[in-house]
Amino acid sequence: MHKTIDTGSSAALAVWPAAVAEEEQEHLAFEVMAPGMRAQSGTQRFVSAQGGTPEGDAGMYLPFQRQPGIGPESRTYRAGDPMRAVDWKSAAKGRGLQTKLYPQEEPAETVIVLDTAAEAYDGSWRLFDAAAAWASLAAEQAAAKGGAVRLMVTQQAAGSSSPNMDAAGGMLVKPSGDIAPLMDFLAEVSWTAGNPQTAKLLPDRLEHGLHNRSGVLLFTGDWRNGERLEQLAGSASAAGITVKIAAIGDQLIPSYAMRERQRMLEKLGLMLVWLPVPAAIAPLPQQPEGGV
Structure with a gap:
């Protein structure tokens, strides 16, 4: 199995929220709030990986009241x-x-979408595992605050389906429901090979099957593909869905290209933040040639 978490003594073959250390969790810029709660002025927790704080905007919080x-x-x-x-x-x-x-426009549930296109992570299992770990943390936080959580993947890999998948093509955890099956799926999910140019960031069933009261948190390693992101913005607007993107990578100080991409997405109505690879997620150990 590709999932490897360095626990200090042995490698645990699973990805759970614990993979993200407490001091790293501040990077998760998507504050998941309990139904009916609203951020108070001055207490916004949209802390970016660079340490900056975007302008407070009640429209960024889920849900509103x-x-x-x-x-x-x-x-x-x-x-x-x-x-x-x-x-x-x-x-x-x-x-x-x-x-x-x-009030009727308040998001009814938090939808977490994990990008499963292999090319979106430049072929790095480490980046993909990090995306799964951050997604599991976001799901845990949303469920802990009493909200409904739906997990979806951009493409379904052969053999990675779950009996808990519903008709909408996702895994729904109702308020106060058992989140364990969702976590199990995230620990086992695999990526799919294919061209990310044609791999949509919003699953078809999400784009056409959910009403406009759902807020979407998208975890991906693909921030360079402008065409794919523009398609995402158009699909989200047409479906009436609010989408916030978490881009996973090792570079926390944004380059000029990263800043330009962020500005482009803001103009399209999408929020983009950068998330690091948790320190607990380590690459598979290199075996010396010729055996041990």
Whole structure:
């Protein structure tokens, strides 16, 4: 098996949330909040791998809640938002375009998508294992806070199906449900060979089968493929789905190309953060030629 976690004494052949050390968890910029909770000003935990903090935006948090005695929450207008939801009164007062967020538009569940295209990780099991570990941590956090969690993969590898998969092509853990089968699947999931140029980042069943109250957290090693990411943005907009991307890699100080890609995605309405490979995930030991 390819999964290898360095526990200090022996290698555990499984990927669990414990693979991400507590001091590393601050990199998980997707704060998963319990239903009905809302981030308070100044307490945002969108801490990027570079140590920076993006501008606070209630629209980044899942889910939102209308506060008693005041109007609906709002966020900065994004291309593709319905015109009926635009706060025209606010715009007339010179506050710019804002989109109203009503309670019925709150995400009903957290959908975690793991990119399983081998080429998305440059053929590195280490990067793929890291993506699976971060995905398992996000799922655990979402479930612990009382939310429903759905796990999906971009492509299903032969032999990696699970009897717990539902008709929507994912594995759903209802609020307060047992998350163990989901964790077992993540520990065993394999990548699939193929061209990431044609491998969609939103599974077809997700794009067409879920309503617009689902928020998606996408874990991938593929941030360079502009065509694939633009397709993702278009699909997400058409489906009314909010997508946040976690790009897995060893380089934590963004290069010029990484910053440009981040800016491009922000213009398309997608949030991108960089996640490191957890220190506990080690490559398979190199065997000397000719045997031990």
